[in-house]
Amino acid sequence: MKRILYIYIALAAVFIQSCKKDLGNYDYMDTEVVRIDTGGIGATYRILRLSHLQIEPEIQIPEGQDLQYQWLLYGKQTTNNAVPPAKEVSNQLNLDYIISEPVGEYIAELIVTNNTNGLKSNVLFNVSVTANMEFGMMILYQTAQGGDVDFIRTPALSADIATTTQTKGLYSLTMGKYLAGQAKFIWSARQAYQITNWITVGSDNSLGRFLGSDFTLIRDQEELFRNRELEINPQAYVFTIGSQQVMINGDKLLVATTGFFESDIKFGSPADGDYELAPYLSPKVSSGLGAVGYDTKHSRFIRYFISTNTVGDFSAPVEGQAFDLRNIGKDMLYMTSGASNYTYAFFKDKTGDARWLYGLNFSATDNGALAIGAYNMTSLPEISSAKFYQVSGFGGYAYYATADKIYNYAYQSTNTASLAFQIPEGEEITCMKYYRPTPNSMVADKEERVLYVATWNGTNGKVYELAINETSGVVNQTPLNVFEVDGKVADMSARAKGFG
Amino acid sequence: MNFLYKVTIGVLLIVGLFALAGCEKDIDGYTQDPRLYFFERANDVNRTRVSSRTFTFLTLADEEMKDTLYIKVKTMGEIVNRDRQVMGKTIAEGTTAIEGVDFDFIPGLVPAGNIEGLLPVVLYRTLRLKNETVVLNLTIGETADFKAGVIEDEVFTLSWADRLIQPNPWPFYFGAYSNVKYQFIIDELGIAEFPSQLSPRVENLPGEYSLADLQDMASRLRVRLREVNTENFGKPNYPLRDENGALVVF
Numbered sequence: 001m002k003r004i005l006y007i008y009i010a011l012a013a014v015f016i017q018s019c020k021k022d023l024g025n026y027d028y029m030d031t032e033v034v035r036i037d038t039g040g041i042g043a044t045y046r047i048l049r050l051s052h053l054q055i056e057p058e059i060q061i062p063e064g065q066d067l068q069y070q071w072l073l074y075g076k077q078t079t080n081n082a083v084p085p086a087k088e089v090s091n092q093l094n095l096d097y098i099i100s101e102p103v104g105e106y107i108a109e110l111i112v113t114n115n116t117n118g119l120k121s122n123v124l125f126n127v128s129v130t131a132n133m134e135f136g137m138m139i140l141y142q143t144a145q146g147g148d149v150d151f152i153r154t155p156a157l158s159a160d161i162a163t164t165t166q167t168k169g170l171y172s173l174t175m176g177k178y179l180a181g182q183a184k185f186i187w188s189a190r191q192a193y194q195i196t197n198w199i200t201v202g203s204d205n206s207l208g209r210f211l212g213s214d215f216t217l218i219r220d221q222e223e224l225f226r227n228r229e230l231e232i233n234p235q236a237y238v239f240t241i242g243s244q245q246v247m248i249n250g251d252k253l254l255v256a257t258t259g260f261f262e263s264d265i266k267f268g269s270p271a272d273g274d275y276e277l278a279p280y281l282s283p284k285v286s287s288g289l290g291a292v293g294y295d296t297k298h299s300r301f302i303r304y305f306i307s308t309n310t311v312g313d314f315s316a317p318v319e320g321q322a323f324d325l326r327n328i329g330k331d332m333l334y335m336t337s338g339a340s341n342y343t344y345a346f347f348k349d350k351t352g353d354a355r356w357l358y359g360l361n362f363s364a365t366d367n368g369a370l371a372i373g374a375y376n377m378t379s380l381p382e383i384s385s386a387k388f389y390q391v392s393g394f395g396g397y398a399y400y401a402t403a404d405k406i407y408n409y410a411y412q413s414t415n416t417a418s419l420a421f422q423i424p425e426g427e428e429i430t431c432m433k434y435y436r437p438t439p440n441s442m443v444a445d446k447e448e449r450v451l452y453v454a455t456w457n458g459t460n461g462k463v464y465e466l467a468i469n470e471t472s473g474v475v476n477q478t479p480l481n482v483f484e485v486d487g488k489v490a491d492m493s494a495r496a497k498g499f500g
Numbered sequence: 501m502n503f504l505y506k507v508t509i510g511v512l513l514i515v516g517l518f519a520l521a522g523c524e525k526d527i528d529g530y531t532q533d534p535r536l537y538f539f540e541r542a543n544d545v546n547r548t549r550v551s552s553r554t555f556t557f558l559t560l561a562d563e564e565m566k567d568t569l570y571i572k573v574k575t576m577g578e579i580v581n582r583d584r585q586v587m588g589k590t591i592a593e594g595t596t597a598i599e600g601v602d603f604d605f606i607p608g609l610v611p612a613g614n615i616e617g618l619l620p621v622v623l624y625r626t627l628r629l630k631n632e633t634v635v636l637n638l639t640i641g642e643t644a645d646f647k648a649g650v651i652e653d654e655v656f657t658l659s660w661a662d663r664l665i666q667p668n669p670w671p672f673y674f675g676a677y678s679n680v681k682y683q684f685i686i687d688e689l690g691i692a693e694f695p696s697q698l699s700p701r702v703e704n705l706p707g708e709y710s711l712a713d714l715q716d717m718a719s720r721l722r723v724r725l726r727e728v729n730t731e732n733f734g735k736p737n738y739p740l741r742d743e744n745g746a747l748v749v750f
Contacts, residue, residue, distance in 0.1 A: 226716045259712060261703045268716035272723050309719035 034067060034112045035060040036123045044126040045108070047099055049214050050173050055095040055125055057110060066115040071095050076105040076126070100173045103131050103214045131214030134497035135161060135443055137435060137452055138170075140186040140201065141461055141487035146178025147171065147203055148487060149186060149215075151495070154465060156450045156480050157435055158443050166483050170215045171201065181205035183490040188212060189239030190439060193500030195262050196243070202234035207247075212495070218262065225254075226268050235279035239438075241341070241363060242287030246304075251276040253293050253311055255304055273311035275302055280335035282343035283438065285362045292362050294332045294345065301325040303366065318368040323358065325370060330356065338391030342372055344398065346389050354378045355386070357398065357411055380409060380417040388432040393448055395471040403428045406453065408473040420475045421466060427455035431489045437496035451475065454489030461485035463492070530577050535649030536586055536640045538656045539574035539616060543705050544698035552657040554668050557625045559692040565625045568606075570618040571656055573640070575610055576649045584610045586619050589641030591655060597634035602626055603658075605641065621658060629662035667693050671709075673718035675750060678742030688724050689717060722750040 037058040047053050061067060074086035086109075089097045095108065106127040113120050135158035139150040149170040153161050172178050181203035188199050190212060197212035207221040221232050233250040240246055245256035245265060252270035259265050275295040285292050290304030293311070302311040314325040330347035333355075338344045341363040347356040359372035377383050377400075386400040386407075396412025399420065404427065408420040423429055431454040440447045453464045463483040467476040540550040555569060573586055588605040597603050603623050610617030621638065628634075636658045640648040648654045659665065664679040671694050674685065686692050697704035697711055704710045709717075725740065725748065732738040740748040 226713055227720065257712065259710075260700055263703065264710045264712055266712070268712070269720050269723070272719065308722070309716070 033119060034062065034065070034114055034121045036110065036112065036121055044128055046128045046130065048167070049099055049101070049103055049129050049131040050167050050170060051099065053095060053097045053099050053108065053127060055108060055110075057093070057123065059093065059112060062114075064116070068113040068115055069093050070111045070113070071097070072107075072109045072111065073097070073101070073127070074107055074109070075101075076107050098173060099127075099129050101129060102216045103129050105129075133213055133215060133495055134158070135437065135446075136495045137433075137463075138186045138188065138199065138493050138495055139454070139463055139483075139485055139489055140179075140183050140491045140493075141454075141485050141489045142183045143178065143487035146180055147183030147201075147490070148178055149201065150483070150485060151215075152463065152465075152481075152483055154450075154481055156465060156467065157437075157446055157494075159446075160442075164481055168486065174210070174215055174217060175208075179203050179206060179208075184234060185237050185491045186493045187237050187239060188438070188493055188495045189245060190496050190498040191239075191243060191258075192439060192441075192498050194243075194258070195260070196239070196258065196265075197498065198262070199495070200237050200239075200245070202237055202247075204234070205232055207232060207234050223263075224266055226266050230269070235277075236281045238281040238283040240283050240285045240287075240291065242285055242290065244285075244287070244291055246281055246285075246291040248277050248279055248281060248293065251279075251296075253277060253291055253302075253304060255291050255306070255309075257306060268309060271304055271309050271311045273302065274298075275311055277302075278332040278335070280332060280345075282335050282337050282362060284337040284341045284343050286364060288365045289362055292343070294328075294335065296332065299329045299331075299350075300327055301360070314370065315366050315368040317371060321369060321371040322374040323371045325360070328358075333386075334389040336389065336391055337393070338398070339393050339396065340372075344389075344391040346377075346386075346400075353384050355380070355383050357391075357409075375411045375415060377409070377411075377415075381407060381419075383417075388429060390432055390434055390451070392470070392473060393434075393436065395473060397473040399432065399451070399473065401429045401432045401453070406432065406451075406475065408475070410473075420473065421453070421477065423453070423455055423464075427457045427462065430454050430456045430461070431492055433492040433494075435494050437494040439496055439498050441499060442497060450480070452492050454485070454492060456488045461487050461489050463489060532577065533647050534575060534577035534580070534584070534645060536573050536575055536610075536646040537649035537653035538619075538640070539572045539653065540656070542698050543708060544702055548698070549653065551653075551655065552659070552668070554665055555623065555658065555660040556665050556667075556692065557623075557629065557660070557662040558664060559686060560625075566622055567625075568620050568622050569658060570608070570620050573608075573610070573617050573619045574649075575615045575617070575646070579613055579615060582612045584612075584617070584645035585643045586610060586617055586646060587641035587643050588619050588621055588638045591637040591639050594637045594657075595635060596632075597636040597658075597660075602629075602634050603636055605638075607643075610645075623658070623660050625662055629660065631663070633659050633661040633663075633665050635659045669694060669696055671696060671714040671718070673711075673714045673750075674721070676746075678744065678746070678748065680740065680742040681748045684725070684728075684740065684748060685717075685721060688721060691717075718750045725750060 069091055071090040072086040073089045108125040108127050111122045136151050136153040151167040154164040155161050184202045186201050189196050199210045201208045207224055209218045211218055235248040237247045243258040247254045254267040256265050256267045276297040277293040278296050290306050292303050295302045304311055317324050330349055333346040333348055335345045343360045343362045345358045355377040357375040357377055361370045361372055382402050385402040388401040391398040398409045400407050404423040406421040407417040409417040433452050434448045435450040448470045451466045451468050455462045464479045465481040467480050542548040542550050586608045590599055606620050608619045638656055639654050664682050666677045670677050696709045729739045742748055
């Protein structure tokens with residue numbers, strides 16, 4: 001019994017030891033402290049990249065105190081990664097900052113320094129930066145300082161979009177400068193369950209690849225060409241249905257074949273051959289054909305051979321073909337994709353004013369039967385003034401636009417055109433594009449239901465969002481939206497979502 | 501009484517269990533001498549062992565009479581907080597290079613706190629290299645810091661010359677090797693070595709060429725060869741042929 005008692009006494013002695021009172025000797029003094037009241041301010045700010053982060057905390061300032069403010073923004077440490085450097089984003093009490101940081105979790109910290117007594121107070125806000133680059137229209141335009149990009153999202157583009165938004169200046173906010181040179185093209189390349197998910201932006205002397213999900217820079221032209229001695233003069237770019245990145249640079253064809261690593265999907269040397277390309281490309285080109293261009297030097301279509309990086313003629317046409325791809329003999333005005341995964345090319349005769357629409361099936365193999373049809377456009381109204389073209393993917397119609405009018409051309413039925421839309425006086429059309437997201441998954445019911453028409457009045461740019469009937473091409477005369485753009489629009493392109 | 505004993509024994513067992521948890525035995529560490537082995541590896545899925553390297557003085561300026569090659573080595577044993585010396589040693593069998601004439605070993609380092617280092621070999625540009633390729637089979641030399649380690653990684657072969665020798669690897673896209681073709685490539689691209697991506701599923705390291713890079717080089721060379729042949733039309737060296745009389749093609 002005694003033995004048990006001793007055991008318990010020993011255990012009790014050990015436990016009681018930890019209850020010893022701390023006999024500290026402290027002096028307390030009241031000091032005027034700045035109090036930051038975060039009541040009513042949410043715990044986490046969820047914000048779209050490139051939009052305004054606005055935080056207005058209430059502070060209680062002791063009378064007669066001189067305060068100094070500093071807002072810091074830094075990445076949230078989520079694992080044992082290195083602590084990212086903090087960036088000072090404001091020195092005002094109320095924060096109003098356009099988030100150009102990549103998508104991620106951040107901390108916004110307000111530090112209030114009381115210059116009177118040297119004491120500091122701080123408060124932290126969680127900021128979750130997301131980007132919504134799914135389903136929208138990318139607008140590339142030219143300002144006096146250089147090129148820039150806006151991103152438009154409206155309910156007409158996806159059932160998931162409830163409100164109309166226009167995110168301005170994606171390029172300049174991301175890069176801290178405008179796109180150098182004359183803006184040429186913007187294109188979204190997206191491949192399901194593959195690494196291809198980026199936006200390519202080009203001007204006549206620069207090229208950039210941006211992440212599709214949030215428009216952060218992946219690499220610029222220094223890292224996009226295998227041969228760095230090549231003169232950079234991009235003119236056109238597409239991502240084809242055969243998964244090739246195809247570009248025309250300095251009248252030559254450059255192809256970046258797909259691969260496992262984005263870092264290795266670069267443009268090689270110009271395809272070898274005696275040719276000079278018109279600055280137009282079609283995305284509806286099979287992997288077998290590689291890429292297709294129109295050689296202005298010999299007035300013919302040429303195709304690409306991946307294994308030798310060369311271009312060459314198509315096969316001779318079989319009996320009954322509407323034309324010979326090896327000898328078109330006309331000047332190309334435009335080329336785009338349209339119905340049945342075909343490519344449509346607009347031509348002008350080398351002499352005279354005759355205009356033509358040629359249909360071609362480049363999504364097939366080179367079997368000598370790629371010429372689908374030739375349509376004489378010569379007698380259409382104002383056709384000699386046409387500057388912009390689009391061909392429907394749903395019906396047998398196409399649009400052509402003069403400086404201020406859009407015509408609906410029924411090429412498959414009556415071969416006539418009727419006025420579809422008139423731009424307000426004083427404005428001039430600078431670009432016309434369907435909303436045609438590729439891939440169209442989840443928005444097949446929205447594809448080609450909207451036509452975007454950009455105008456310029458000499459000082460300001462506008463983008464009209466026009467509702468259209470996808471099979472007839474009839475345009476609703478009341479625009480769904482009209483967007484103000486800070487420059488002259490050079491190109492527009494749909495941004496898809498895709499899978500994976 | 502009986503119950504109190506049981507409770508007491510239970511309490512003691514629990515306390516003892518916690519106390520004994522701190523007595524876990526440490527796993528035995530590496531107790532051998534520090535050792536060293538060659539650690540050149542290919543950038544492929546399996547990190548394949550690389551046990552040889554070629555070198556030519558031809559791409560160096562004429563006045564450069566020596567060059568130092570470095571072979572990556574890795575240590576066995578504890579990390580040590582001081583620089584450690586490594587040294588190469590000749591294996592006589594199969595070696596045609598003469599130490600002190602064709603090459604010298606100089607001490608290399610495994611820096612403090614590191615498990616990898618570089619073993620240097622100084623190669624000399626001797627006259628006979630114009631006509632022949634010399635071979636050095638080397639192993640890890642014993643120093644105060646290291647002995648030789650892994651048997652499979654204790655031999656490395658260097659071959660060098662002052663003339664063209666087929667680089668390893670020779671890109672598939674360039675077709676059959678010939679000295680004339682190789683010289684043409686060096687003249688046109690300014691590149692003599694082609695460390696390359698071995699698998700499209702492994703991202704190429706900095707300094708390595710991807711398969712697409714090599715394919716693009718072949719494309720550029722094809723265009724340049726045509727231009728050069730056009731320039732030489734009517735001259736004795738038209739069209740470009742290799743040392744065996746075969747046409748050079750890419």
